[in-house]
Amino acid sequence: SGVVARLRHDGYPVIAAANPLRGLDSDAAYVSSLLDSVSGPVVLVGHSYGGEVITNAAVGHANVRALVYIAAFAPDQGESGLALVGLNPGSRLGEALVVRPYAVAGGGGADGYVDPAKFRTVMAADLRGSDTELLAAQQRPVDLAALQAPSGVPAWKTIPSWYLVAGADRAIPAATEKFMARRAGARTVVVDGASHLVMLSHPGRVENLIVQADEATD
Template sequence: MLAPVSVPARRHRWFHRRVMIPAALAAAVVTVPTISSAAPTAAPTAVAAPARHAPKPTVVLVHGAFADSSSWGGVVGRLRHDGFPVIAAANPLRGLDSDAAYVASLLATIPGPVVLVAHSYGGEVITNAAVGHPNVKALVYIAAFAPAQGESGLALTGLNPGSQLGAALVVRPYAVAGGGGADGYVDPAKFRAVMGADLKAADAELLAAEQRPVDLAALQAASGVPAWKTIPSWYLVAGADRAIPAATEKFMAQRAGAHTVVIDDASHLVMLSHPARVANLIVQAARATG
């Protein structure tokens, strides 16, 4: 029998061991000469390139009446932390057709996919603005109007009982070159009860003082063919909303076939009182359509 010799094995990633092979075989292995005419070494196997993730869609946020872009502040910070490009559009609040045309012109300047988000009256705007823009991959309604063709915001407000908005409106006429109109504000004394009952009193008072009025003609205008008929939609229902009744929000969400979540104790200004929940829904929409 050939006497075995101990040859150190190659180091292994998890353990080391020594293997025993016959001495003669070991010598043969050591003395085999290199042959230059040997068959060429096989080509190395190609290594797959690391997977590249598609760029995240741009999130465009459209505020509603009695507000401005700063109302999205808590949501913007969370989305940016997650790596999303964000644009908080300045909704003019001067008329449904013109407001929708303005947002549509903004969409046309954005390369790549868009998740279009709106609150309150802004829902009417995105419902019209997204039509004809194939880069809009998802619509997200946050306690927002999602009208069908021919419907107006004011009509939807009265669809179910519970809205206190009409009784809280303060109407002020305004004049501009070539005409004028009537602006609607929320009575500061009623602002918190109607718009943000789950906000701190001091915060609601500041919002009431800083509110931007909406031309009442914008809330009375009939909506066009809705983008939610062809674009996937998501909806956040504010269960304690006193501006747009929760029952109306649920009706609009169901009609649009929207993926729906409900926050039972949320006021109309849910993006201020629950910014994390709002941001999470937007991220869900982005992932589902990305």
Template sequence: MTTSTPTVVLVHGAFADAAGWSGVIAELQSDGIPVIAPPNPLRGLAADAAYVASIASQINGPVVLVGHSYGGAVITVAGATDNVVALVYVAAYALEEGESLGELQGSFPASPLVSNLKQWTYPIAGGDPAVEVTIAEEAFPSVFAADVPAEVTKVLAAAQRPLAAAAFEETASAAAWKLKPSWALVAGADNAINPDVERFAAKRAGATVVEVEGASHAVAVSRPKEVADLILEAVRAMS
């Protein structure tokens, strides 16, 4: 059955998983909005975007894609899918076509994240091991979630999912914000992505922007209602 209310698809970023959306999901569900939060593989921009696009294309009816952090780069590419009607960036990267995360970040002063990454390796079939990164556990609270209670942050640090290092250099094959309306939430006290990167990318995308003062990168955990309210704005505009 096709519904006129878009389904919200929440795409998490690096160093997190879909559980980070729990508070936002509860807010959206209380408003009767259909929502799913699939796992983002975090293995590379093209592959991750193809996975999210595949999920979106199997939903019957319109979709609003929401991306946090690196998930913003993923929805920028996956958003080209026909039934995606809007994009919402939450403390996220909105790339230009042909641009990489490294290029976008490189135009601005580095955030504390850059000097606090820990490298790991993982096996590749038929090839040399590849590199992936997490945030050093002792730096995780200040870098990722400074406004989240310490006992929660400790769990988030232990449960973080690594991002393939190659994802920083992979370029976006599409910029869906050129074709579809977008909204963006800037986390004013973000220590993972320089807030100026978020502001610049949101302005370039012509997004409707909300800034949450004092919010860390983990704004979906610390301020779920404000994140959900922006998503609701996009859903209602497309309904």
């Protein structure tokens, strides 16, 4: 909300896509359909797993001028989020994961939550404990199958990219974020000491990078 408020204050229309978190292909198709409904130029921003989604959703959309990754996965073709988590040491996500099966009409799956007792350590060490307790209770889980799914041809190969590295990230190691940013040729900033939820702890830094991407591709 802090990033959205700053962007709106600076005159940007903002759509915070309701990422379904059910499967990489279906999530990317959902965001792709949303892009179809936008007539003007788009700066597409993704955080965490959302980076996988924008990497796939932006393919074939000429109106997407820039991709902005915020402590996010930027996979190459065939890579999955879970594989990238283990690329370098430093992630504590695996030890904090709580798996809960779910059922829906016609099927179901297994959702991954971050253990509320470990949420602040893994996700938000630079936020107040009282805030992280609320965030832990309200977290939206992602189907583990989405994190295991191989990514398609990446949009960052043809669309200019920007990357914000969270320097103290314990979900996706900062070393992995830097690797993905370099590989994508992204213009990169590092926020030292920032947790995985850097958009909450440093909304100004996140907004600045989005504005840079817009101004550079205007």
